[in-house]
Amino acid sequence: MGSSASRDRFLESLNSLATTAVSPDDSDFWDELWKLPTTNSEVFSTFTPGLIRTIRSDQFNNLETLFTQATAQMCQIVETPYSIYFDQALNCVRVLTRITPFLIEIDPNHSEIHTILSKQIDEMCFSVPAQKHTEVLGGEDEGEAQPLALLVVHAAMHMLFLPQFTADYYDEEDYDDEDSSDDEDSDRDSDGSKRALPAVEVSGKKGPKSPQSPDGLDTKLSHQSPPTSGGKIPFSPKSKLNSPSSSPQGRPPPPPVDRNSNSISLAPSPSSLIWSPSALPGFIGNSSKKASNPENAYTSNRLEVLLLLLTLSSEPLFHTTTPPRYLPLLTSPSCPNAPLMFYSLLNTVLGYNPRSSSIPYGSAFGNQSEILTSSLHLLNVLLSYGEPCEILNKGVDEALKVSKKDTGNVYATLLLHLSSEDDMIFCCEGFIRLLNNAHLSLNTYLPLSVERLECFEEVLTLFWFFLRNESFKKCLLEVADVNKIVVPLCYLMLEENSNADMVRICTLILLKLTGEREFSVALNRPFNTHLPTSLPLFRGTHCDLLALTMCTKAQKSDDPSFIVILANVSPYMMSLSLVTSSKIMSLLKFYAERVFWKGSLEKVGWLVEVVNNIVQYQFSGNSAFVYACIRGKAVFERMNLSAQDITEGWLKTQRKLIAANKKHLLIAQPGEGFMEVINQTIQLATIDRLLGALAPKIDKFAVTSNGVVDEQDLLDYIKKQTLVGILPVPHAIIIRKYEGGSGEWLRCYLWGIVFLKVKWPVWDGGQIRLFKVNTE
Structure with a gap:
């Protein structure tokens, strides 16, 4: 000093x-x-x-x-x-x-x-x-x-x-x-x-x-x-x-x-300068170089230069409509050492190990979490700007080349074209290691003995950018264990101090992943991890974990994305636990009673689709879910509405909302075509045939047992039943793929994280126009 x-x-x-x-x-x-x-x-x-x-x-x-x-x-x-x-x-x-x-x-x-x-x-x-x-x-x-x-x-x-x-x-x-x-x-x-x-x-x-x-x-x-x-x-x-x-x-x-030449090579040169090499060949890690010392002598200098680059990139904080002028210079293919910086930041982030110390509380004697956070901030900011460059040598097994006149984002280009299997495995393992620190750091015999990261939002944002890369997505779904990503996502959504923006980025990631069949199939693997959350105890698969998380969030939020995620994976849920089945039925009852509220009718339709998918395609392994449907028979009966029921239901709902000062949630008075809308949205044919075939049998089984039925005996009885020839022709499986970006919200979210977490008071909050800063 x-x-x-x-x-x-x-x-x-x-x-x-x-x-x-x-x-x-x-x-x-x-x-x-x-x-x-x-x-x-x-x-x-x-x-x-x-x-x-x-x-x-x-x-x-x-x-x-x-x-x-x-x-x-x-x-x-x-x-x-x-x-x-x-x-x-x-x-x-x-x-x-x-x-x-x-x-x-x-x-x-x-x-x-x-x-x-x-x-x-x-x-x-x-x-x-x-x-x-x-x-x-x-x-x-x-x-x-x-x-x-x-x-x-x-x-x-x-x-x-x-x-x-x-x-x-x-x-x-x-x-x-x-x-x-x-x-x-x-x-x-x-x-x-x-x-x-x-x-x-x-x-x-x-x-x-x-x-x-x-x-x-x-x-x-x-x-x-x-x-x-x-x-x-x-x-x-x-x-x-x-x-x-x-x-x-x-x-x-x-x-x-x-x-x-009219082209620029995107190969890092010299590659020996890449930071934090791993044991992998290629540019993400470098086997020719020794792994960097955690107490790297250059870390403090790197932090200062990274902060300067982040500051130069911060024009979006102050000018929300004017195109930035420093960012095009930083992301240009002609920017010196851009590939070196891209691979160095990736290695620094995805090569970081919170449990690098072999002794408890080892991180107290020095760690690299500050360089990790700074690298995440700059990398996310650079990836969020503009569109990738156009590659000149597609299909050629050599370093990527782009035109000197290309105005695209060199970092987005490099990320989009990462394809080495070893590199993809390295990236998947890095994300798994960082995200699982959220709950593993708390599941220790010695409290706080494992360093707990404070940059999960930044890691989730980088993961969102990585999902643009088809090679990464394929490796995550087919080579790595994608459930090791699902567990921390669910935990972070349920954590007490999780904010709405963190829940949203987790939701966007799950929306993107549930559009892939391989993801939904992988969820049927057993779940044996203890999570420090308020979820009810259950024994089952990762399908149960995801379904319970979505049901919990859906009852506390108007965001329909949670139910869409549930609908996407429902055709592949092979064996839900009784706890999860009851939770889904409770959620269906919750929205069925609000069918005349804005947005609720569509949600009821998706939840009925969840029931239909499980009954139609996964009946044999879901005796607990079928049992929950039979127990909730009254819910489905109330959804078979007549014109008179619609009128009476709307009037009853109107009185409740007016009394609660929530008239803005009421839909317009149902007209002649509302019955047709109801029938098109809520498809009850499959569940009606299920209840018509099995409900009488269950009642008869209970009578023969003198009214005292063990739950497991009842589940075993349902397993022996079949619905062949009873259910209607199988309906088409609908998977709603999320293809949109996150637009202005992501930029506000990303810069909000940077503004709050940068160590030094770089920006004056009173002058920021991208979002409102409470300066009181």
């Missing part, structure tokens, strides 16, 4: 920016500002929202210089990645993270002043600089100038995989501690303090010049570069990273970039 003196000097410099016009040529002021030792907490506490807005409105040129200098210094550290400058680079990242939300929150329609500010910010970040340089960041042609927004995005993407800063690029034998200390000593001032990066010209302002990058960033430095001894520099100031001469000894150089 920075000393109190350095904090005071930092605050003094910031106050100067708010009151005095500081020249971009004042190298003493800017050099001192950047080399002051700070921490993230000090930057956020010292650089207050009020101070930033004051600089923005009163001394905008100072803010522009601050943003430009920080961006340029980040570019420079990518070019000359010496550890002596890493603290200075982190200062730049922290400052950019702090001020960016106050640059993108401006609503030009708010006032005339905001319109002027918006124009200034647009010219600063997104307009091409008037003074062009011969060598610039990311340009396809020599002399092509680039906007500052593109510079900061590309520089941050490079910093995520900067050797010895956020990535381990060398083998142990490549290190030379003696040379390293010599290098650092040579870059200190005479008083022993760290020397700031020299200032050079960038777009007409003083600051470090834009550096060289794997994607064409090439700059001639106008100052003396740090010494190049020891072979520790991954690329020299005047050479490109994809040059063989700049690759460390023993490491293959990245493939050269074909400037004349």
Whole structure:
């Protein structure tokens, strides 16, 4: 942590920016500002929202210089990645993270002043600089100038995989501690303090010049570069990273970039830089690299850069109708290291093991849950934007290629085209491990001995995105045990502190999965897991678990999705327990009594369809369900309504709703065609024949037993019965597939999670327009 003196000097410099016009040529002021030792907490506490807005409105040129200098210094550290400058680079990242939300929150329609500010910010970040340089960041042609927004995005993407800063690029034998200390000593001032990066010209302002990058960033430095001894520099100031001469000894150089090609390869390069490798071959995990240490030395630096990228992506928080401008840069196929970041974030998330420690309470001695949450936030935000790119080489067994002019989302493209069986198994196991932590962390002999994650909503959102991938869905249904996903979904829906949005994302996932026959068939496997919920005790299958969960939620919510899920799986329920059967009948009775309420008639129709499906297709194994139907015979009899019953029922319902001040729930007065609607919606032919054939037999069986019938004897008696020749012609099985997206709701939900869970107060809640923040 920075000393109190350095904090005071930092605050003094910031106050100067708010009151005095500081020249971009004042190298003493800017050099001192950047080399002051700070921490993230000090930057956020010292650089207050009020101070930033004051600089923005009163001394905008100072803010522009601050943003430009920080961006340029980040570019420079990518070019000359010496550890002596890493603290200075982190200062730049922290400052950019702090001020960016106050640059993108401006609503030009708010006032005339905001319109002027918006124009200034647009010219600063997104307009091409008037003074062009011969060598610039990311340009396809020599002399092509680039906007500052593109510079900061590309520089941050490079910093995520900067050797010895956020990535381990060398083998142990490549290190030379003696040379390293010599290098650092040579870059200190005479008083022993760290020397700031020299200032050079960038777009007409003083600051470090834009550096060289794997994607064409090439700059001639106008100052003396740090010494190049020891072979520790991954690329020299005047050479490109994809040059063989700049690759460390023993490491293959990245493939050269074909400037004349019209396509971009989506293969990560070099793949050795992917974070958190597993034992799998391929890009999700990397068998050629040792598994990363849980106490990874680069984690804190990665967190800072990830937070900056998340901040740059946060335009949807403030502008709900205007298309974002940073997100297209971040998700573009030409964004440097995008495939590396995609696979690194996936490995970090799906390779995480909450039970990695072999001793109870091991997570108390250090864990990686913060990098897990940050990776989830950024990955979900990037996947939620736009549409996938169009692949140029479909069906070809090589790295994916897309057009340079494609404006699609590179991360959505990579996710959609994951297909390796090993990778899919790795992903399925990762989701199973993370989601089951919800209940496994509570089912321990020692309370809280297993780390409990706090990011289940984020994991569920990522799982929702993964369901777009047909290879993943196929692996989940046919190779992995999909019931290991069903159990935590049901638990999270029933958990006491589960919110409505978490219940909804779980519901959407189940809607998507129940559209697949393999999913419903798999539910018939025995359920033996103890869940710490209020569900009634039962012995049965995962069908029972799902049905009980849906019935419980359906009685507390008007959402019809719960009953649709139940209807989708009902043709495949081979053996329901008596507890579940009674619960379904109770739910049917609950809605049958409200048939004249809005939406209830359709729900009754779906529940009758559930009964028909089980009786028609799974009669032999469902004696308990048939018994529950016979016991609820009166419910079905009341649903055989006549015209007079409809009129009387509507009037009775009207009086009840008026008395309860719920008149808005009443349907319009039934007309002549309502009887036809009833008959089309509620199909009772199958259940009527079941009751007509078995109800008298059950009554006779009870009489012969002198009125004392053991329940198990009755179930055994029903098992011996048959309905062959009694039931009508089998009706068609209807499966309602959910094909829609989640639209605006998902974006609000996702950003709401990010806003609440980000460690630092990045955004001012009072300025957010995507959702309402209670600031009281």
